[in-house]
Amino acid sequence: MSDIMFYVLGVLSILSAIVVVGSNSPINSVLALIFTMFCLAGEYIILNAQFLAVVHIIVYAGAIMVLFLFVLMLLNLNKDTEPQKSTRFKMIGVVSGGLLLVVMVGAMKGAGLVAQPGIADANIGLTKNLGKVLFTDFVVPFEIASILFLAAMVGAVMVGKRIKR
Structure with a gap:
């Protein structure tokens, strides 16, 4: 059953990607792109990568695509x-x-x-295992990345801040 769903979602994502490229309306293109992102998230769930699917929906379909819709509505x-x-x-x-x-x-x-489509190990992709590996084997690169993000945020605030004279 999961093999059939995997291929159905794959075909749906390809068809909606064709609609993204071929649509005359930019709003319809963005809505089809959001549907493509949901199809890809469904494929991640079938491949037992639940955390990746949730992050994909939140970041891409939730934030970036909504931002695209607002920009397109403002462009007129x-x-x-x-x-x-x-x-x-x-x-x-x-x-x-x-x-x-x-x-x-x-x-x-x-x-x-x-x-x-089929995975032999059912524990691959679970958030618990991801957290375990992230905070044991990759704790130093994770902390370095967090320090870099903090420095980038401070730099962005300093660049964007106006100097009062």
Whole structure:
């Protein structure tokens, strides 16, 4: 059953990605992209990576896509102001994207990187195991990353702060 759901979600994500590229309305493109993100999160759940699925939904579908929607609504895009692209450029884009897809699948198949839907170990991807590995084996890189993020936040505040004269 999980194999069938994996392939159904894969087909749905590909179809919604085609809608993203082919839609004339930017709002419809963003909504189709949000649906694509939910399909990918469903595939993460099937692959037993629940934490990655939740983070994917919160960060991408929840924050970034909503930000895209707000920006598109604020831009007030009209057909009169947008340049019209010829169908020749669209067809060139479709052909080059298809060729890129064929090359990428061939490269992954030759390297043995094509994912299999079934997983032998049921504990892979659980948040408990991720936290255990993160705070035992990778505690020093985790703390260094947190210090870098703190320095970046302080730097952003200092750059954005106005100097009163």
